[in-house]
Amino acid sequence: MSSSELLARIAAAKVAVLAQTALLHREFGRAESKWKSDGTRVTATDVAISENIFRELATQFPADQFFSEELAATEAPIPVTARFSWVLDPIDGTNNFALGIPNCAISLALCQCGEPIYGVVYDLSRRVLIHGGPGFGLHDGERTASVKHAPFSRETLIGFHSPSDKRLMPMASGVLSHFKIRGLGSATLHLAYVAAGILDGCVDYNVKIWDLAAAIPLVRATGGEVQFLNGEQLPMRFFDLQMKPIIYAAGGPAMCARLCELMSG
Numbered sequence: 001m002s003s004s005e006l007l008a009r010i011a012a013a014k015v016a017v018l019a020q021t022a023l024l025h026r027e028f029g030r031a032e033s034k035w036k037s038d039g040t041r042v043t044a045t046d047v048a049i050s051e052n053i054f055r056e057l058a059t060q061f062p063a064d065q066f067f068s069e070e071l072a073a074t075e076a077p078i079p080v081t082a083r084f085s086w087v088l089d090p091i092d093g094t095n096n097f098a099l100g101i102p103n104c105a106i107s108l109a110l111c112q113c114g115e116p117i118y119g120v121v122y123d124l125s126r127r128v129l130i131h132g133g134p135g136f137g138l139h140d141g142e143r144t145a146s147v148k149h150a151p152f153s154r155e156t157l158i159g160f161h162s163p164s165d166k167r168l169m170p171m172a173s174g175v176l177s178h179f180k181i182r183g184l185g186s187a188t189l190h191l192a193y194v195a196a197g198i199l200d201g202c203v204d205y206n207v208k209i210w211d212l213a214a215a216i217p218l219v220r221a222t223g224g225e226v227q228f229l230n231g232e233q234l235p236m237r238f239f240d241l242q243m244k245p246i247i248y249a250a251g252g253p254a255m256c257a258r259l260c261e262l263m264s265g
Contacts, residue, residue: 009061009084009110013120014131016056017106020049021122024091028124029100041094046070049090049106057086067239069210077238085111087213087239093186097124103184105192109213114235119214121192130192133217140196147224148197149252157182158259159190159202164245168205171229171247174262175203191215194250195224201251201259208243209233225256229263 023045031043050068058066065085067078086108091097093104102125110118110133118133132138138145160181163172175181182199184190188211190202195218216226216234229247249259 010118010131010136012057012060013086013108013110013118014129016053017108017120017122018129019056020052020090020106021124021127023048023052024097024106024122024124028097028102028104031098033094033098041098042070043091043094043098045097046090046094050088053088053090053106053108054086067210069208069241075241077240077242079238080111080114080236083113085114085236087111087116087210087236089188089210089214092188092211093184096185101185103186103189105186105188107188107211107214109217111213111236114237116213116217116234119192119217121188121214121218123189123192125189130196130218132195132221134220136221138195138218138221145196146222147195147219147252148200148255149223150200152179152200152255152258154178155180156200156255159184159193159199159204161185161187161190161204161206163205165205168247170265171205171263172203174265175259178262187211188215191226191250192218195219195221201249201255203249203259203263205245205247207246207248209236209239209246212246212248219250223253224251225253226250227256227260229260 027045031045033043065082068088089107097104106122109116121130128141158179187207193199
């Protein structure tokens with residue numbers, strides 16, 4: 001794959017995501033929602049954004065594979081067979097979106113051989129497109145940004161969602177006792193804000209690969225790390241709606257190592 005073909009995909013991804021922002025803002029706090037069998041919320045806007053983005057990209061790159069939580073044809077694991085694939089969370093933070101809480105995002109990852117290599121995240125709350133990947137740097141709107149590499153302290157801010165499985169609370173207690181925390185209700189934004197240097201780090205216990213795929217290359221773009229604590233998740237071999245929740249920590253290398261240490265007891 002030549003660099004020009006890769007750049008064409010990156011450009012198309014940004015255009016496709018930005019084309020859906022008017023719909024996202026128009027339906028914000030207004031879209032009717034329903035609850036799925038897995039306990040997560042979905043709106044018609046989630047489905048429409050998925051369909052619109054993938055229709056646009058598939059027209060340009062018909063040999064690629066396209067994976068979305070809302071458009072999977074089957075709940076059985078789907079093998080990743082194409083060299084290039086896309087993982088989309090049309091609205092990460094659907095609960096917030098439906099309730100009129102602005103912490104939500106469109107999250108699109110470009111993967112090569114199952115590995116996320118470029119991420120495009122539209123942050124509704126700040127009306128900013130965050131995008132980048134290893135070798136491309138990180139752009140937070142018009143600003144060039146980076147993961148924080150400064151020493152951490154009790155003033156350090158960590159993105160944090162409480163474990164749904166309360167048996168994991170001992171893993172959370174160390175983080176809670178050492179750092180200030182912020183819980184935005186969007187795993188994508190937690191990780192994207194680490195990439196942009198807004199948060200110092202983040203941890204989660206409840207996420208799936210579509211929540212993280214776009215933001216992982218954002219963090220890696222400027223030397224940050226994402227560490228999985230319950231089994232390696234990448235490269236993605238299957239897209240599996242029934243996958244088990246991912247437990248991870250992210251930040252600059254020192255921050256990530258400290259979070260992993262605290263989560264390990």
